[in-house]
Amino acid sequence: MTSEGTQTAPDVVEDVFEGMATGIEVEDSSSVEEVIHRPWNPEQVxxxxxxxxxxxxxxxxxxxxxxxxxxxxxxxxxxxxxxxxxxxxxxxxxxxxxxxxxxxxxxxxxxxxxxxxxxxxxxxxxxxxxxxxxxxxxxxxxxxxxxxxxxxxxxxxxxxxxxxxxxxxxxxTPPEVMYDIFKRINTGGTPLNAQEIRHCMSRPRSRDILKRMTHTDAFAKATNGLTDHIRMNDREMALRFAAFWLLGMDAYMENPVMEAFLMDATRLLDDPEAASDAKVQELESAFEAAMTSAYLIFGEHTFRKWPHGASGRSPINRALFETWSIAVTGYSAQDLAARREDIVAAARHRMTTDVDYLNAITSSTADRRRVAYRFEAAAEDVRAGL
Structure with a gap:
């Protein structure tokens, strides 16, 4: 349900690394599920x-x-x-x-x-x-x-x-235990973020796949040159697409912990028996098409908050990236181009008036209800004008 009326949008805060803006909006991905997630057995260490x-x-x-x-x-x-x-x-x-x-x-x-x-x-x-x-x-x-x-x-x-x-x-040692060990020992200098940890833990196959996905002209255009991001946010966003594209929403809802979900996707990409070369090629093609389609609709505001009255261009929002990149799959570029004005109008109206949606792409973004809501919202908006 949409909360109509004049809303106060959450502040947009850009992430900073070593004194330089990264082009990515700070994300609060905490959720109740992650807080109460059952800890692993110490005997597994x-x-x-x-x-x-x-x-x-x-x-x-x-x-x-x-x-x-x-x-x-x-x-x-x-x-x-x-x-x-x-x-x-x-x-x-x-x-x-x-x-x-x-x-x-x-x-x-x-x-x-x-x-x-x-x-x-x-x-x-x-x-x-x-x-x-x-x-x-x-x-x-x-x-x-x-x-x-x-x-x-x-x-x-x-x-x-x-x-x-x-x-x-x-x-x-179970992968989730290994991941947690890494987080606990990762205290020196500037701590690694979640994707940097996954990168160090993963095998060459998944790293190569994510690299190829983020080294296309379509991705560079849609993200305004985010390729080879200093904090590997480009690889994380490609992984989020891969996770939802390969595993689906039902898999996330069964265990709504984003870090675990993305680790599952990483292991899947590392295993040629679980994700064949043909399937990976299909994934990469779908991702490239999604980048092209999203940019076709939103232009320089692709994957960014763009409510009515906004001045300038916001940094990239990872929750918007995962939802809109999935939402546009399955639609032809010709169809999206014909309905572009209707889709943009629907998306901007939602960003302006729907406080639940704004919360879903800003805070506690890993919460299962907020994940489901923003995916449903994007799927609805991309059908505008049909």
């Missing part, structure tokens, strides 16, 4: 502790037995002086905090905590970043400006022989 030399770890990376979650944008934000201080810590024989690896059923490992530290050490020791020279060290001034190969042999040996404490999450 299976973590063992081992000690490896840095040389052993780097060899595992070279052998592709240890994955550093490539294409992780946040891994590139450390400054040279921050990287140099990490290397200097090894030279000073200062123990590093423990790392967390997740072991797969095939015996391979993925880094779930410590990606940036290991990436930095790998780049320095293996010389994969030729421009990386030690700069801004605090104590060992003699190594200022040097690369690994320029260091004295005894210093090279000291780095290679550094002992690292590794906590290994057993492959038998």
């Amino acid at each position: 299976r973590v063992t502790t081992s000690v490896f030399s840095l040389r052993n770890i780097l060899d595992l990376i070279d052998e592709r037995s240890l994955e550093l979650a490539p294409d992780f944008q946040r891994g590139q934000v450390w400054r040279t002086d921050q990287k140099s201080l990490l290397v200097e810590s090894l030279l000073l024989q200062i123990p590093l905090p423990a790392f967390y690896f997740a072991e797969d059923s095939d015996g391979a490992f993925r880094v779930v905590d410590g990606v940036r530290r290991l990436s930095t050490l790998y780049d320095f020791v293996r010389g994969s970043d030729p421009a990386f020279r030690l700069q801004g060290v605090e104590y060992l001034k003699d190594v200022e400006g040097l690369r690994f190969q320029d260091l004295a042999v005894q210093l090279q040996r000291r780095i290679n022989n550094t002992q690292l404490v590794i906590n290994v999450i057993d492959p038998g």
Whole structure:
């Protein structure tokens, strides 16, 4: 039911990262279901502790037995002086905090905590970043400006022989438990957000799928160039579409916890038996068509709040993204273009007068009733003019 009359729309707040606007509206995804969601059994936590030399770890990376979650944008934000201080810590024989690896059923490992530290050490020791020279060290001034190969042999040996404490999450640990472990240990620096955690936990197949989905002209146009977003919000939005497109609303209603729902979709995309190459191709085609159709209707305001009287353009709203990208699927571009004015009028009227709808796309957005309401609303508005 629509609440008619003059409404006070919730404030639109844009997310900020390291002092820069991200182009994405801040989302309050909390819900009662997530608060009361039954906790996992502590006996399901299976973590063992081992000690490896840095040389052993780097060899595992070279052998592709240890994955550093490539294409992780946040891994590139450390400054040279921050990287140099990490290397200097090894030279000073200062123990590093423990790392967390997740072991797969095939015996391979993925880094779930410590990606940036290991990436930095790998780049320095293996010389994969030729421009990386030690700069801004605090104590060992003699190594200022040097690369690994320029260091004295005894210093090279000291780095290679550094002992690292590794906590290994057993492959038998349930995914939701592993996810929660990651959230609990993810406290250093700027904490990773949910999609960055999923990226580190996932396999290359799902990462490649989400990358392809967000590296199309249609997605870039609909989101005003959101591709390769610094906080991976582009990948999260593509994953939300994939989750609702593949699993459906009924699956969400059975377990209305957004993080768990998106993890289920990630595991599905990682499994070629559960999501065949043909199905993935169909998904990618549907997503690209949805981006084209949504932009055809809303133009520069695609996936953004656009009530009557609004000035300027709001940041992208993730709840609007998931609902409207799904809502336009199944309609031809020709049909949508013919009814564009009616659809826009219906959507803007709702954004202006329907306080329940505004709440559903602003706060407690993972609540099952609000998820259902905004999907129903978008489905109704996209039929305007029929």
